[in-house]
Amino acid sequence: MSLLSLNLLLPMALASIRQPREAFGRLLRLDLPAGVLWQALLLVVVISVLMAEATALLVRPDPAPDNAIVVPVPFVFGAIQFAVLALTVLAIDRIGRAMGGSGTLPGALLAVVWLQFVMICLQVVQSLVIILIPPLGGLIVMGGLVLFLYLLTNFIAELHGFTSRGRVFGMIVFVLIGVALALSFLLTLLGVTVSR
Helix, strand or coil: CHHHCHHHHHHHHHHHHHCHHHHHHHHHCCCCCHHHHHHHHHHHHHHHHHHHHHHHHHHCCCCCCCCCCCCCCHHHHHHHHHHHHHHHHHHHHHHHHHCCCCCCHHHHHHHHHHHHHHHHHHHHHHHHHHHHCHHHHHHHHHHHHHHHHHHHHHHHHHHHCCCCHHHHHHHHHHHHHHHHHHHHHHHHHHCCCCCC
């Protein structure tokens, strides 16, 4: 399928960074089936987990000390990431429509899948920089966070037909704070603590 060719996807990813609303609008008009998009979401999660594991091995090949935070095994981490992304899809759809947006659930799913793909491309660059020029690692991670919020804001605005990106960004920050508080409360109930 030509749509899955990297020769097509990579230029589209670059176009999404330069003109996020226009590029995402072109993707929306493809009207991809929801089943294909759910498979794509699973695929980007698998790729992301594999890349994170590979980078961790390259950056820190030695066994972790006894007092280190234990990272969940890749399968568990992948399952958690998939669940979080699925909830993000629902939040983009429901909250956006509650605010008067005109988007659809498949459109929200496409937004999350495509955002993840663009961030995976950035993750490749981040991994290379962290390995080759470690002092720049923190800077590029911060840049990645800014890019993530920028793209997410534009994708949601295009999906739901919002004209004010500032309003969309405010909604995203509000939801992120709510999610963080909910996760903190859940982890506390489960007895999960971070030891130094």
